[in-house]
Amino acid sequence: MKRLILSFYFALLSSFSFTAHSQQRTYCNPMDISYRYNFEQLNEKISYRSGADPVIINHKKEYYLFVTIQGGWWHSKDLVNWTFIVPDKWPMEDMCAPAALSVRDTLYLFQSTFEQRPIFISTEPQKGKLKFYNRWLPRLPKDIGPWDPALFHDDDTDKWYMYWGSSNVYPIFGAELDKSRNLTYAGDNPAQAYKAMFWLDPYKHGWERFGPNHSDPFKPFTEGAWMTKHNGKYYLQYGAPGTEYNVYGNGTYVGKDPLGPFEYAPYNPVAYKPGGFATGCGHGNTFQDNFGNYWNTGTTWIGYNWGMERRIVMNPAGFDKDDQLFANTRFGDFPHYLPTKEWKNRDELFTGWMLLSYRKSVTASSTIAAAPTDTLSADRVTDENPRTFWVARQNKPGETLTIDLGADRDIKAVQVDYIDYKQTIFDSDSTVYTQFKILTSTDNKKWKVVADLGKEPKRDRACAYVELEQPTRARYVRYEHIYVAGPTLAINAFRVFGNGLGKAPATPATLTAKRQKDQRNADISWSKVPGAVGYNIRWGIAPDKLYQTYQFWHDDPSVGLNNKFELRALNVDVPYYFAIEAFDENGVSALSKVVDDGSGLGKKQ
Template sequence: MKKILLVLLCFAFSSLAFAQNSNQKTYCNPVDIGYRYNFEQLNEKISYRSGADPVIINHKNEYYLFVTISGGYWHSKDLINWNYIKPSMWPMEDMCAPAALSVRDTLYLFQSTFEQRPILFSTEPEKGKLQFYNRWLPRLPQYIGPWDPALFYDEELDKWYMYWGSSNVYPIFGAELDKKRNLTYASTYKGLIYLDPKNHGWERFGRDHRDTIKPFTEGAWMTKHSGKYFLQYGAPGTEYNVYANGTYIGDNPLGPFTYAPYNPISYKPGGFLTGAGHGNTFQDNYGNYWNTGTPWIAVNWNFERRVAMFPTGFDTDNQMFANTRFGDFPHFLPTKKWTQKDELFTGWMLLSYKKPCTASSVKDTLVANKATDENPRSFWVSHTNKAGEWLTVDLQSVQEVKALQVNFTDYKSDIFDSNEESVFAQFKFYASNDNKNWQLIYDNSNEPKRDRPNAYVELPQAVKTRYIKYENIHVPMPNLAVSDIRIFGNGTGKVPQTPKNLNVKRQADTRNADITWEKSSNAVGYNILWGIASDKLYQTYQIWADAPSSLELRALTVGQKYFCAIEAFNENGVSVLSEVKEIK
């Protein structure tokens, strides 16, 4: 009888492994696409993938994703499965920070430029069919642009606009476009908003806003909501953990605009993925808003990035916010319009943080434990890139595993073409309770070949296991390098207690505040939540529990009142939120 049960169990695991999860309901940042090898800058013949400056457009109830220097774009019907499209025609050079816009049956596309370049259009973007809408826009004065452009159509006014800017000297610009003259400039461009780091703490440059370099603004985007115009921008610099999106608000498309007191609207300085700036805002088929951003990877080049998207909304006061709480943990894709900002979070916790690892082999000092440190800039490298190389994570107790993510690194890569016939990743995952007897739970070797630098796997059903093993089948890089294997699910223990003795104090420089708390004994990490009112704690700063129990928050606005609270989390769940305190 025991043998029969064992056979049935193995058959169940085998069926689970080879069945693609066509009913996938979740996603996990960074977005799981085949990021193209990108050469904004050559780096001693070392290649890297990147996905910067994302724009996602809902066009005829389907989605199109454009990023910098990708030779094409991606198409999705569900925001989960993305297919790469190489278009029939492309501009004179690959696109940097493109602008895209859907109006009725037409998708418009325009590249960043300091030269004369055309606006393209398509009524069949799913087929890659692009055509010239105009031959070029007139040249603007030197260094003015339009770089990092955004196109906007105001349906109520039946008018067209462009916004742009990427500089630590010039502002975000705007101009009306004339539809009757093929969307050339209808008005003189004008400066709309400037950075003000002396009053806006989050606009200061550097890691945690600690550098005195003059900050950069870029990534303009316009959203109209409840009669107000939200002109968004990225700051202070893409190569830091505090890269964020902010907004100014106006009553007219070209202003004047007023700084939103609750800025930044999208901010993610802590966790596995850091940085949430330079993206766009779009609505899905249920009317939910999303804000995209470009998190920082920086392994082979300082501007190596990925794509993230965060649930976004407008509250009853028309305050705009993006929810980055657990922003790199699995979230549900909505099937209706959501009403509570956290309802898309699955509650699947990170089970793998700094759990011990063993590997089939190790190259130099790039050891296995680097694969669970939640740092995309450290990584395990095996001795070869051959099939059969493996890495095992010990969860240290039996946990309920629901999803996995494997993040590859381009360690000393030499790939200069994202050829889909050779640039693809295939791998297996196994589960075990004794580290000896293994059951296959995932195998993508029977799926269509595709590149997956940040592959996310939602299991069709949860697996109770202590050990998870990754096994390589094929990687295109000369080295098998993995920055992080991230394992999500739920443990069987107790959630941590609410952190005690939360203390908050604003410094003499009121852009900064000191926050301290007493550690919870079984916490993996903490979320510090803050905002401009006790019921508007829309910002999150994640801290790991093995870091000091203190934070100097340097993202506040002079003259603005703030409130703060804290929660603890571990493999089993999240604590009750602490008492909310004013930052005085």
Template sequence: MPMKVTKVSLVRSIMLGLIASVAGCPVEAQKTYCNPIDIDYKYNYEQLNDSISYRSGADPVIVNHKGTYFLFVTISGGYWHSYDLLQWHYIVPDKWPMEDMCAPAAMSVKDTLYLFQSTFEQRPIFYSLEPEKGKLKFYNRWLPALPKEVGPWDPALFYDEELNRWFMYWGSSNVYPMYGSELEKHARLRYKGDYKPMLYLHPEEHGWERFGRDHRSNIKPFMEGAWMTKHNGKYYLQYGAPGTEYNVYANGTYVGDSPLGPFTYAPYNPVSYKPGGFVTGAGHGNTFQDKHGNYWNTGTPWIAVNWNFERRIAMFPAGFDADGQMFSNTRFGDLPHALPDKKWNNKDDLFLGWMLLSYRKPATASSVRDTFATANLTDENPRTFWVAKQNKPGEWITVDLGKEQSVKAIQVNYTDYKSDIFDNDSARVYTQFKLYASRDGKQWDLVADLSREKKRDRPNAYVPLTMPVRARYIKYEHGYVASPNLAVSDLRIFGNGFGKPPKTPAQFTAVRDADPRNAFVRWQKVPGAVGYNILWGIGREKLYQTYQIFGDEPSVKEIRALSKGVSYYFAIEAFNENGVSQKSETVFVP
């Protein structure tokens, strides 16, 4: 039944907040976010004829246009804008293409935002001087047609301010290369001269370009998602591979001295890679700078419940080190991070140290449909889920953390189980719920009320608490979701325990396989560890890659993302609800 908040419990909540504030600053003193990003992902009508309904977002481009951020996503009927990378507001433009945009290209140049869609036909480039108002105009009526198989699909627009020249890159294929062409500004951004191939995939050399879960498929991989970034006179031509359907979707880069190359494969690839954890997959996004000068890399995590291409959006801190090496930091990439209010100095500066408190913790619910058990709520897998017998207000979930912890944020991840929605009518497509905390499972305190806010659809609702709350139990009380079924994949709870971080894993080894694209890492399990981060890179101080492993998995892992002819360094760290261990000794793998 719905929880009633009495005056006693309200006083208790205030007292808990006061106690928490003695131990640390209020949570809201720092704006925070958690992947997948919390936006109103749109129901995708791409599979309408097959009666498959799902909310999705993919192929993101975030553009910083005059201090305002604009987010463009595949087949969403519009786009979003934000002033802080946290609160995103949906915009339906007054003029939209002949069909909804797939994998769009966007670019900000001075006072103008340019927009172009993926296409194998003739399509226009749009521009806007008022994108926050949805005002789009034709910049040109269409680009000249290219051969049907060439595209341009998955395009990226690039303006080189120093050279005052314009370019486009594109490609989405496991047969054809990524292409590039200069655009003629005086001809309204038409192709200038011939287009030419930029790069191909080479999975026989680069292990991370192999298809399938953990790169175990022989299917020829796909190259897609072009993006160009210029940094310190170098041109970083980025691409997504090997395919969006698995955990290893990643971004890589080639580097050149001019906009159309020649380009050289970066030995430290991939630059953005997240095969483990709740959010898996980091490919096909873009790189942008925020208003403080910090770099970010966006990507497309994989959900795949109702449809294999059901996805979400993630963004990770990124940058270039002193040697010009491009990187994206996905370590703890699906745990809460701070949004910066200045330039950060260290790649881990934004990680708050709020740990995952809910992994494999017991959960109970008001009802359970069939075999969609409550154990699915805490398994950190978006493809398993709990379903209530009815979608009605007052249905509830309770997670027992096992002991009192300092709870700082909660994320509710809905699943569109047997959804029948094919529109995005905001009058009926929204989510509402309440969150409670308790120290004994009897006396409950309301810690968040999303039934009172303006109706918003939040399929991956991230809720930082105003103050940390000392609690053993967390309860979700259902209000409303438009789907015919109430289904939740994971109720994720973040904060800190009151114990010690785990010890550093001992007996860590890393050995290259006979196939040099692979390496086996082994370690001794640490008592009480929730999980481990396997770290690696091409230098002792360049361990930019992370593969997260949970503690109930085997203590051996085959890393299949290496490139032939490149030497690596490996290390490992353990984490639990209290924090992170010291990193192990670094192992050189020739």
């Protein structure tokens, strides 16, 4: 009997050991959550999954994610495994760009509105329990809002505030809330309770210009207010210039009082990711995890089915020694480690796992017949463009995509991103889930299963990220389909991460930066590195503050054959400094020598 008990004990220990060993240590943007099918375009019969305007709240050392029009929210204990929660009661309509806040034991929730709507509270958000905190906030004047609201509680003064705004006409607004009257607007006249915090100024702030790479003269939008207090300063954040393009980012104004006056931060934008697969990171929030690390969330653009088709990203963030707020988007859509402590170096969460699949050869088991202008072929899953994709002839088990990496590589993770092509789903019910297998081979003949989502609990994973339990050396990687809901199987990215077996590339030998007469722009050029897969242009307002990154592929048409690019995201009368690094499948080069922008502005200060 004792031997039987001991055997059971050691088996139990082995089980615990395996569970700990196989626990996911990394994450990859776009976030792997169960994005809900969106009914916004139901009348137009456009079906698509989407998620935008995220707010992640650390409440009682657990995390809650609120997203536009999802019918509920997500709960996580580790920032990687998210469970969808359906509330027991819901507002008058689903919440768009909701405000959420944790104060002591209570979570507060408020929706975007131009009408009279209540603030909700919950002491059990993990169970979906909601209660009315007040019955409604008084109506504000026409078109004022509060749309895209943010709630803020100043712990030092025990005062409450709300910020809001979503417009290319109106500014970001702010108002104090009266705690004695259940957080209605302070003062007797709601029409006078709020005031303007700031407007966009695209004539001085290059990154606030609209369009792809800030090239459209259309008047830009500001939205997505958020407030963070740090070292006695108030950082009022905002999204700009519009969600539909690669340059969607977050900026901040800084003040000494919750209602200002505020000064524009010369280092803006604080979160910016115009290059790569998941471009754009605007309209989110800033929060701290259980180790004290800051994070900045945002919205990345898909825009195939409809202009507002989007996903969610989460990037490491922080304040430097000078209280400069920043978010680190360098390799922002490559795998990163989940922190287990407070990090000291802003790049230490990057795994160093490189993209192995860019422009690699792909074969499919079948491809739907389509017009010659449609981008439905298998090679689209490795072009790092979320708006091009492959569609199988039928949505049935056994359909495959096989990538030839060209040589053996150490494979450590994969990401499979789905897109909704001619879908007919308008509700994420129990039939909506994702299952597939990942197999590897060294010879394209003998295959090994390295991941099987068919053995996991059913959930929908439009941006399924799978970290392998053990690195696998192989040349071929295969996606084998099991199930997705709806009539079509469409994949816009099959991304393979790991490392090659060679040396990292050399540092580009030359880098030049020249500020234009229009100080919002600078001309950047660099020398090619043989074999490089891509380059990161890094810049900032001081040689030791290169917080911004623009990623380019080696064959990016926007830089042409001479590797020249016009950067249009700079602030007038602010000096800038630049450096460059090359990357390939083996790793990242050393950073180049830092150069200034040639404007002489740095010498004048």
